[in-house]
Amino acid sequence: MMNNSTLFKALSGLALASVVTLSGCQKEDFMEEQFQTNAVQVNAQHGQAIPDQYIVVFKNGSNKLSSTGVSAMTIAGRSATVAMRxxxxLATGIEREAIKQTFEGNVNGFAARLTKNQLEQLRNNPEVAYVEQxxxxxxxKPGTDNTTTKGNGGNTKGGTDTNTKGNGNGKKNTTEPTPEEPAPTEPTPTEPAPTEPTPSEPTPVEPIPVEPTPVEPAPTEPEQPTxxxxxxxxLAGETLPWxxxxxxxxxxxGKTVWVIDSGVDTDHPDLNIDFQRSVSLIYGDASIEDGFGHGTNVAGIIAAKNNGTGMVGVAANASIVALRVFDNTGYGTxxxxxxxxxxxxxxxxxxxxxxxxxxxxxxxxxxxxVTAAASKGILFAIAAGNSATDCSVNSPARVNAVGVxxxxxxxxxxxxxxxSNYGAPVDFAAPGVSATSTRIGGGIGSAGSGTSLAAPHVAGILLxxxxVFSQGTVNGDKDSWPDPIASVE
Structure with a gap:
């Protein structure tokens, strides 16, 4: 029988996703019903503006701060930011308790609860770039259980096109360049000696085929470094999820992944956590411990160890830096x-x-x-979202930049x-239905379904x-460009 503790852990481990039934088992049916009820309540808040709470962004140029962020700031530059804040x-009368976040880096400013008068003053302040709610x-997310049709062993993956994306618009079309064969009108050039003076011309034609050959190593070169x-x-005892x-x-x-999520189960034997750099961004709560389960699910898909127990992640044994932004109820800002x-x-x-x-x-x-961090060579895997809509209106999914x-x-x-969300910003499709991963409290189990579980596969490939390489394209994409299926090779 499933006790209440186990049930709570199973339920809290499902987030930004809908639960699909993995078998006819009554216990899993019960879990699904319970979670779907909670998900509907949660969705009412998702994306809503927080009354009277605003993000205030400074003009970086006003105090000559480097666009590369705090790491490139001088002590004087950092002091200037703090002093400006x-x-x-002080000038607007904002109390300390009203401050929700302070930003020092590429984004400089703060987030706080503001009165109408304070909001107006800040919007008119020449040192403020803009104010955003x-x-x-x-x-x-309230997900509908999408039962997919099970074909005869699945569809065969198409040609192994190796597509390197990063500009956010990785869907490419193929063109067929064969029309140069009409030139076989060489039978006509049989006209006497004109062909003899031209023997020197055929020789230049020979170097031309030599040129395409150097072009071939070029595509191979990007693959070599990575x-x-x-x-x-x-190892024996490991589970290898489908x-x-x-x-x-x-x-x-030796690789590092930064997981911006609900924290991580710090005692999970299958996860290699970097405690030194992990941090909570929740004011008043310094713990990185995952009380919701989502971050632990994500971390396991990316980097679960190959240690003879549990499961293997895409980039097994990578170091996980947990950046906790969601509390134990799955609430974040x-x-x-x-x-x-x-x-x-x-x-x-x-x-x-x-x-x-x-x-x-x-x-x-x-x-x-996100764009600023990516410009430094930091790579991002971002979930498209689970609203069955175009992700062009969702941040940060809509970011279209190299490395994102x-x-x-x-x-x-x-x-x-x-x-799943769709649209031009989507670069790849990855498995995200009926996934298995690490769970809070130890062990592995069902992590549910959603783009939250698809993105970690791409994060692992990037590590x-x-x-990212691709093997064929997904069936039934809702836009005009079927997403390439992400693959390690």
Whole structure:
């Protein structure tokens, strides 16, 4: 029998996703009904503006702060930012208790509860770039159970087109360049000696075929620097979930992933946590402990160890830096997410990977923070969202920049998940239906479905390869460009 504690852990582990029934078991049916009830309540808050709470962004140029953030600031520059903030708070009469976040980095400013008068003063302040209303982000989404049709063993993956994206618009068309064969009108040139003077012309034609050959190594070259990943064999006692096997996996030892989420189960034996750099961005709560389960699900798909127990992640044994922005109820804010990306921008190095299985309405500040971090060579895997709508109106999923990968969800038969968001910003589809992962309290189990679980697959690939490859395209994509299916190779 399932006790209340186990049930709570199972339920809280499902977020930003809908639960699908994995079997006819009555226990799982009961879990699904309970979670779907909670999800409907949660959705009412998701994306809503927080009354009287605003994000205030300074003009970086006013105090000559570097666009690369705190890590590149001088002590004087950092002091100038703090001094500017203190001056504004004093001038507008904003109390300390009203401050929700402070930003120092690529984004400089603060988030606070403001009166109408304070809001007006800040909007008119020449040192303020703009003011944006803060919004709620809730991890749990009301998902409809999308039962996908199970074909005869699934669909065969199409040609192994290796597509490297990063500009957010990775859907490409193929063109056929064969029309140069009409030139076989060489029978006519049989006219006497004109052909003899031209023998010198055929010779130049020969070097031309030599030119295409150098072009071939060029495409191979981008693969070389990142292709050196170590393949592994799961140890005895390991579970290899279907979606990890489909996606591909390898040894992530020495790589770092920054998981902006609900924290992580710090005692989980299958997770390699970097406690030194992990931090909570929730004011008044310094713990990185995951009380909701979502962050632990995400972390396991990316980096669960190959240690003879539990499961294997895509980049097994990679170091996980947990940046906690959601509390134990799955509640978070856009301002917390901005603080987390600022932290990454200040602390991470090029080649590190960030997973953001979150999103809300449009936030220019969050989008700009992601773009700035990506410009430093930090890679992002971002969930497209689970509203079955175009993600062009969702931040940060809509960000279209080099090194930023927006991910839709598909099932084991490579069918597009019905609740997945779609649109031009999407770069790849990855498995996200009926996934298995690590759970709070130890062990592994059902993590449900959603783009929250698809994005971590791409994060793992980025850790291993530094880019994403594809194997065919997803079936039933809702836009005009079927998403390439993400793969390690």
């Amino acid at each position: 203190e001056r504004m708070l 803060d919004r709620i982000i809730m991890l749990a 292709s050196a990943y170590t393949k592994i064999t799961p 979606h990890i096997a489909m996606n591909g996996f390898g040894d992530g030892t 856009v301002s917390r997410a901005i603080s987390a990306v600022n932290y990454v921008n200040n602390m991470a190095k090029p080649g590190d990977v960030v997973n953001m299985s979150l999103g809300a309405g449009i936030s220019s500040t969050l989008d700009n923070a 990968y927006t991910v839709s969800a598909m099932d084991r038969y490579q069918n597009f998940w019905a609740s 291993l390869r530094g880019e």
